[in-house]
Amino acid sequence: MKKVRIGAAQGFYGDTIEPAVATAKKGDVQYICFDALAELTMAILKKDQMKNEKAGYTKDISLQMKALLPYVREKGIKLLTNAGGINPEGAQQEIIRVAEELGMDDLKVAVVTGDNVLHRIDEFQDRGISLNHLETDQPIETVKDKLVFANAYIGARPIVKALESGADIVVTGRTTDTAQFLAPLIHEFGWGEEEWDRLASGVFMGHLLECSAQSTGGNFSGNWWEIEGFDRIGYPIAEFSENGDFTVSKVEDRGGLVTVDTVKEQMLYEIHDPANYITPDVVVDITNVQLENTGPNKVKVTGTRGKPRPETLKVVMGYENGYTGQVMVGFSWPDPLKKARKVDEIIRKQIKQRGLDYDEVRTDFVGYNSLHGPLAHEYEEDLNEIYLRMAVRAKTKKEAAKFSRLFPPLALNGPPTMSGFTGNTAPRALIGMWSALIPRELVEDHIQIKNVEVSAIG
Amino acid sequence: MASVQLKDVAQARAGDKGNKVNIGLFAPDEEWFERFKSQVTPERVKDHFKGLVKGDVVRYELPNIHAFNFVLTEALDGGGSSSIRMDNLGKCFGANLLRMEINVSKEVRKEEKR
Numbered sequence: 322m323k324k325v326r327i328g329a330a331q332g333f334y335g336d337t338i339e340p341a342v343a344t345a346k347k348g349d350v351q352y353i354c355f356d357a358l359a360e361l362t363m364a365i366l367k368k369d370q371m372k373n374e375k376a377g378y379t380k381d382i383s384l385q386m387k388a389l390l391p392y393v394r395e396k397g398i399k400l401l402t403n404a405g406g407i408n409p410e411g412a413q414q415e416i417i418r419v420a421e422e423l424g425m426d427d428l429k430v431a432v433v434t435g436d437n438v439l440h441r442i443d444e445f446q447d448r449g450i451s452l453n454h455l456e457t458d459q460p461i462e463t464v465k466d467k468l469v470f471a472n473a474y475i476g477a478r479p480i481v482k483a484l485e486s487g488a489d490i491v492v493t494g495r496t497t498d499t500a501q502f503l504a505p506l507i508h509e510f511g512w513g514e515e516e517w518d519r520l521a522s523g524v525f526m527g528h529l530l531e532c533s534a535q536s537t538g539g540n541f542s543g544n545w546w547e548i549e550g551f552d553r554i555g556y557p558i559a560e561f562s563e564n565g566d567f568t569v570s571k572v573e574d575r576g577g578l579v580t581v582d583t584v585k586e587q588m589l590y591e592i593h594d595p596a597n598y599i600t601p602d603v604v605v606d607i608t609n610v611q612l613e614n615t616g617p618n619k620v621k622v623t624g625t626r627g628k629p630r631p632e633t634l635k636v637v638m639g640y641e642n643g644y645t646g647q648v649m650v651g652f653s654w655p656d657p658l659k660k661a662r663k664v665d666e667i668i669r670k671q672i673k674q675r676g677l678d679y680d681e682v683r684t685d686f687v688g689y690n691s692l693h694g695p696l697a698h699e700y701e702e703d704l705n706e707i708y709l710r711m712a713v714r715a716k717t718k719k720e721a722a723k724f725s726r727l728f729p730p731l732a733l734n735g736p737p738t739m740s741g742f743t744g745n746t747a748p749r750a751l752i753g754m755w756s757a758l759i760p761r762e763l764v765e766d767h768i769q770i771k772n773v774e775v776s777a778i779g
Numbered sequence: 780m781a782s783v784q785l786k787d788v789a790q791a792r793a794g795d796k797g798n799k800v801n802i803g804l805f806a807p808d809e810e811w812f813e814r815f816k817s818q819v820t821p822e823r824v825k826d827h828f829k830g831l832v833k834g835d836v837v838r839y840e841l842p843n844i845h846a847f848n849f850v851l852t853e854a855l856d857g858g859g860s861s862s863i864r865m866d867n868l869g870k871c872f873g874a875n876l877l878r879m880e881i882n883v884s885k886e887v888r889k890e891e892k893r
Contacts, residue, residue: 360795360796360797360858360859360860361860361868364860456798456799456852540792541790542790542791542792542873542874542877582790585790585803585805586790586792587792588803588844588846589794589801589803589841589848590794590801591795591796591801592794592801592803593796593799593801593839593848593850594839594850595839596839608841608843609843610843612844624843639860642857642861645863647863681863683863687865691865691866692865692866692871693871693874693878694830694831694864694866695830695831696828696830696831696878712863751857751860751861751862752860752861753860753861754858754859754860
């Protein structure tokens, strides 16, 4: 039976490329797939592009290509990535630049565009499409003037077309994370549009691989201390059979652990209804999936089922939602928590005295309750130290910037032993997320695939 | 009766989407799955997360892997890029759920491995 081997390269913008290089060297894979975009990432990339119109894709693509292109040349491995973000064509140009720098020729780099719908909001509304918030049903008008990006999640089919046109590398904008992994399977096995169970299994494989080490022992909540080699962890590799079954593994001499226990934690990650995991390609049902340890660092996955794909695509939009300013300062024994609480009280009084206009003032005690909030247990013992972290929500950057300036004087004017001041942090823009559904053909009619061939220079 | 903290018997991982957080809770076997099923109810989880989660909690069951998926709505102070919380992506919600205690018979408490 024909098999396809696919390696995961990236779980988020900022991930390390080292494990993917090991996979390229020793993983015997035909495809290496990247998931560069979290919901938050589009907001970051939009900020980049507002400063420089050539930016807007994930900057680490240069490094990734430099590291992996030699294996594309030697072994014919193909690379698929949604690193294009807000500017997929910019990403394509950057890949070509790196390829030329490496003296490569006979390389085809394809770009898929059409996911960006920011300029089409009026058109959609004119067609009578509701862009009301998917969860709250609030009207789009509440944020329309403040939108900074709007991208539809597109599926694997355009990536498949790019592969059919002979592309070695396919870069896209907001294609789904799982589409990167599904596309090679459709291309290799020639699956039809309605082979729902197989398509679903392909998406589910992508889901298990898209967060890199989260299925090879990273973030494992079980006996994590027994996992060896976190320092050189291996990223997951899937061997996919034509019948829809697949096995997850990793490069043998890399660290980490692939067992039913590590894989199942990733199974539900960012999933809502497990019988209806909606993607543009297929609706996936994982409530009959079976996981089986079939060898050291090998888990076989069977039983994924699929249902027809939805008639709509999800559009995620980001809108400007004010600014935050934040500060962190430490206090030492004795009574560090008491001191931090006093400073919280002082700062809140000063905010009122100065008439600073904040929509929210938030206080956390780092080392005590900053991660668990009201669920943190009360301390019974004396503490060595505590950090006070305060953050505000402001309408303007200027107002947010005023916040951190309240703190330095307290080094002399407040309770004793304030220390470990990490400096004034610049205010950060807050981006609200707005999701809506639109008929898929409105987006799909605008999808374009552009192939560029790199030829050797000098 | 004795009580067991979920941390000592279960695995959990949380993820975010918009202003929602989901938590996968994994029982070690079918017996524990049944115990979780009767005691780790969506109502109890909602109550457990009081102060962090404003909306409702929905529970999905996956007997095939002895797991539950909890979806917590209005859980992230507006969502990852809009929140001013330290844990703006809800990464620690799984650990938070593992603080919960459930009732077991004294015999089970003794058998417990860790």
